[in-house]
Amino acid sequence: MSVKINDKLTIHYPLNLNPRKEQLDILKFAADSINNEKKFVLLNAPTGVGKSYMVIMFINYYLNNINSNAKFDILTNSKILQDQYLKDYPFIKNLKGKSNYPCDVHDTNCEEGMELCRILKNPCNECPYKKTKEQWVESQVSLTNFHLFNSLALYLPTELKRRNSTVLIIDESHGFEDTLCSYISIKLSARWFKKYGFEQDEIEKWDEQLKRIKNIDQYVNFIEINFIPRLIDHKGILESKAGQHSIGKKKKLEFLQYITYTDSQINKFGNFLKDFKRDPVQNEGNPKDNWVLDIDKNPKEKHYSGIEITCQPVWAYPYLKEKVWDLYDHVIMMSGTILDRKMFSFINGLDVNLTTYYDIPSPFSVKSRPIYYIKCGKMTWDHKVETFKTQKEMIKKILKKHKNQKGIIHATTYEFTEWIKNEIYDQRLIFHDPKNREEMLNKHITSKEPTVLVSPSMTEGIDLKSELSEFQVLIKVPWPNISSNKVKQRQKTNSKWYSWECIVDMIQAYGRSIRSVNDKCNTYILDSNFSDLLKYNGDSFPRWFTDAIKNLEIKKDDD
Numbered sequence: 001m002s003v004k005i006n007d008k009l010t011i012h013y014p015l016n017l018n019p020r021k022e023q024l025d026i027l028k029f030a031a032d033s034i035n036n037e038k039k040f041v042l043l044n045a046p047t048g049v050g051k052s053y054m055v056i057m058f059i060n061y062y063l064n065n066i067n068s069n070a071k072f073d074i075l076t077n078s079k080i081l082q083d084q085y086l087k088d089y090p091f092i093k094n095l096k097g098k099s100n101y102p103c104d105v106h107d108t109n110c111e112e113g114m115e116l117c118r119i120l121k122n123p124c125n126e127c128p129y130k131k132t133k134e135q136w137v138e139s140q141v142s143l144t145n146f147h148l149f150n151s152l153a154l155y156l157p158t159e160l161k162r163r164n165s166t167v168l169i170i171d172e173s174h175g176f177e178d179t180l181c182s183y184i185s186i187k188l189s190a191r192w193f194k195k196y197g198f199e200q201d202e203i204e205k206w207d208e209q210l211k212r213i214k215n216i217d218q219y220v221n222f223i224e225i226n227f228i229p230r231l232i233d234h235k236g237i238l239e240s241k242a243g244q245h246s247i248g249k250k251k252k253l254e255f256l257q258y259i260t261y262t263d264s265q266i267n268k269f270g271n272f273l274k275d276f277k278r279d280p281v282q283n284e285g286n287p288k289d290n291w292v293l294d295i296d297k298n299p300k301e302k303h304y305s306g307i308e309i310t311c312q313p314v315w316a317y318p319y320l321k322e323k324v325w326d327l328y329d330h331v332i333m334m335s336g337t338i339l340d341r342k343m344f345s346f347i348n349g350l351d352v353n354l355t356t357y358y359d360i361p362s363p364f365s366v367k368s369r370p371i372y373y374i375k376c377g378k379m380t381w382d383h384k385v386e387t388f389k390t391q392k393e394m395i396k397k398i399l400k401k402h403k404n405q406k407g408i409i410h411a412t413t414y415e416f417t418e419w420i421k422n423e424i425y426d427q428r429l430i431f432h433d434p435k436n437r438e439e440m441l442n443k444h445i446t447s448k449e450p451t452v453l454v455s456p457s458m459t460e461g462i463d464l465k466s467e468l469s470e471f472q473v474l475i476k477v478p479w480p481n482i483s484s485n486k487v488k489q490r491q492k493t494n495s496k497w498y499s500w501e502c503i504v505d506m507i508q509a510y511g512r513s514i515r516s517v518n519d520k521c522n523t524y525i526l527d528s529n530f531s532d533l534l535k536y537n538g539d540s541f542p543r544w545f546t547d548a549i550k551n552l553e554i555k556k557d558d559d
Contacts, residue, residue, distance in 0.1 A: 022360055023054045030058055030332065033356040034066060039330055040355040042344060046336035046362045046544070047511045055169055056089060058332065059141060062167060070166035073328075074143045077172040077179065078461035085143055093139035094132075097148050101128040107249075112256040119243045119259075137163045146176060150183040153323045155267050166329050173333035174504055175460065177316045177348050181486075184319070185312035186223070186272050190304035196231065196265070197238060197258030207304045216293040219311055220276060228269050235262045272311070275319070290314050292485040314489045317349025325350075336511055337504040339540060343496060362544040368520045371510070371548045375528040379476040388416075391475055391526050392423050394554070398473060398524055399426055399452065406444070407471040408453040408464060410509045412478050417456050420475075428452045444468070459509035469513035471522045477529040478505040499537040506533075507545060523548075 019027075026043060033041045045051050059072050076082050079096060086094050103113025103124065110129035117124050136142050137159065152159050170176050188210060193203045209226070213219050241247070242255035276291060290313050298306040313319075325331060338344045341357035362369075376394055377387030395409065411417040414433075421431055431454050432440035441458070444451045445468060453469075459478070479502050480487045491498045513521035538546065 019053065019057060020050060022049050022363060023057060026054050026358060026360065027057050027061060029356070029358045031061060031065070034062075034330055036356075038354055038356045039325075040345075040350050041330070041332045042338050042341060042355055042357045043332065043334045044336065044338040044357070044359040044542075045334055046360065046507075046542070047515055048363045048517065049360055051171060051334050052085060052088060055171075055332075055334075058169070059167075062330075067166060067329075070329075071139075071164065072141045072167045072169060073149075073163070073165045074141065075146055075149050075168070075170045075176070076143070077146050077175050079145055080461055080463070081171065082143060082145055084463070092141050092143045093136045094143045095136040095148065096145070097151075098129045101132065103127070108253060108256075111260055112253055115256045115259055116242070116252070119239050119256075133159075146179040147183065150180050154183065154271060154319075157323070160327060165327070167332065168324070168328045168330075169332045169334070171334050172460065174335040174337045174344075174508075176333075177320065180316040180319065181313055184272065184275070184316065185310055186269065187308065187310045188227075189298070189308035190301065190306075191298070191308075195258070195261050196234060197255070197262070198234070203304065207307065210307045210309055211305055213295070213309060216291060216311060219293055219309060220273070223269050224273055228266060231262055231266050231269075235259060235266065238262065275313075290318060292489050294485050312486055314486055314493065315347070315349075317347065320349050337507045339503065339507075339542070340496075340500060343494075343500050346494060347497070359542070361542070364514055364517060364519070366544070366548050369510075369514045369523070369548050370550055371523045371525060371545075372550050372552050373525045373530060374552045374554060375531070376526040376554065378529050379527045380529065384476075387527075388419055388423075388475075390554070392420075394524075394526055395420070395424060395473060395475070396426075398471065399424075399428070402450075402471045402522075404450050405470040406450050406452065406464075406468055407473070408455065408458065408469050408512065409473045409475065410459055410478075411454055411456045412474075412476040413456050416475060417454055420454050426452070429454050431455075458512065459505055460512075462512055463515055464513045465515035465519060469521060471524070472509070472513050473524045473526065474506070474509055475526050477525075477527045477533055478502055478509070479529075499533065499540065502533065503537065503540050507542070510545065 022045075026045065026049070030041050030043070043051070045054075055074060062070055062072075074085065074092065076085065079100075082094055082096065085092060098111035098114065099109045101110040102108075103110045105124050105126075106113045106116050108116070110127060113124060114127065114129070136144070142163065142165070188206075190203055190207045193206050198206070206227075209222065213222060238255050238259045242252055242259060247255075291311060292314055294310045294312075296308045296310070298308055300306075333344075333348075338357070341355060342352060344350075345352040345355055374394060376390040377383060379387050379391075409420065409429075411420060417431060420429070428449065428451050430440050430444050430451050434457075437455075437457065441453070441462060444453050480490075480498060482488065482491075487498075510523055513519065513523070534541075534546075534549075
């Protein structure tokens with residue numbers, strides 16, 4: 001089917017689905033941008049616009065009007081969104097990490113199975129992961145997630161070059177650069193040493209050495225001179241043990257997990273050293289200036305010092321151009337929270353003159369998505385304990401008002417999650433830790449009871465449509481953690497980034513529960529710091545968000 005946009009542009013669209021006006025407007029803008037020789041098309045499109053179908057329409061347009069031999073890479077920020085794309089468009093070739101595919105030969109997953117084949121020198125001829133990856137490499141339209149793509153871009157760039165795609169399409173692109181930053185980051189602690197399979201006495205030795213590290217140069221020397229050589233020897237010992245026929249399957253798989261992790265970290269440390277030492281004459285400035293060190297202490301660690309040292313880049317854009325942008329003719333970046341063309345271009349290292357920006361308002365009625373702002377007090381460090389006393393009673397009232405409805409409480413941190421768990425006794429509440437997040441989300445989705453998620457980490461990447469969330473609570477304005485040296489350096493480099501990041505997180509949280517034109521959800525903001533955010537950065541919020549805000553006063557009997 002097709003529709004004529006103007007004398008020069010006729011859109012052919014697939015699947016016999018009738019596109020909405022917003023989708024056709026976005027598509028025309030993208031087409032005009034490419035015809036005007038713009039490489040980067042930035043689409044600020046909130047939930048409900050129908051970005052995924054617009055992607056399919058764009059691919060169809062590009063093949064018919066720009067390059068009939070083009071290949072397309074679609075990226076999402078989670079495996080959940082990958083599954084949603086495949087459900088709607090099964091013709092796309094999808095790739096996940098090795099651990100997501102079963103190895104029937106060794107009765108495990110492909111990640112462990114491939115290591116076992118290598119150690120036993122007995123290759124698997126029908127590896128599901130390899131077969132899927134080859135289909136992904138050869139396909140015209142591919143799909144994967146940020147983490148796997150970053151792994152390929154940083155450690156297996158030949159795979160992306162072999163794929164030789166023309167167009168990159170990034171969904172939820174506001175988080176792409178920060179995901180790459182996290183992927184490059186290096187962390188060491190006693191807890192992480194356990195992942196290598198070290199014995200306790202060796203963990204204690206490494207833990208003692210971490211306590212002596214005070215700056216980034218000492219950290220780099222420790223990794224290069226002490227740790228990497230030991231990891232290489234350790235990997236060989238593990239492989240020898242795993243190859244013994246006398247050990248049982250359970251122990252063999254345990255060794256394989258250590259081997260896989262150790263091997264990945266050797267590669268990661270090697271890339272880190274190469275980037276950190278890159279000749280500053282060949283680059284703008286000294287690359288060391290883009291790295292920071294955070295030394296923290298985990299109070300829950302009982303057996304070791306609790307020292308955790310993280311070395312991470314302040315910004316990922318020095319790597320994005322070479323590793324990602326230069327591979328493609330055109331890049332489409334979509335999100336409901338791009339918000340600011342110049343800021344977004346800066347963060348991602350884009351030449352703003354090569355970008356175009358299109359801002360689409362929310363298609364949902366403001367009556368269906370009210371934001372009730374209730375000033376319970378400021379959730380700052382020195383006021384949070386006292387403020388939570390007021391919030392606690394307000395949350396109880398909100399739960400009572402929505403006693404027959406599902407919802408979510410965005411707790412921002414695990415500390416506040418624990419406060420809710422210890423102070424609000426309600427059987428409807430579902431909590432999670434870092435390990436069982438997906439399990440608890442699924443429990444909420446499948447339960448027939450009016451359950452309520454309490455989470456510090458579900459502001460993005462989840463779809464709580466329809467009755468899955470008819471109310472949500474934000475107990476704290478999600479300012480980035482100012483104790484982080486990375487955050488401090490980002491704020492120093494670009495003073496506007498701090499508030500932009502906070503606003504992005506708020507709007508993302510708001511969007512978890514309004515997914516279609518038929519959805520209705522009440523949102524409650526309980527942190528009085530929201531007033532300052534509106535006062536000094538109100539222009540940075542989209543109009544469709546601020547139009548939904550309603551101020552409510554706490555009644556005396558609520559005190």
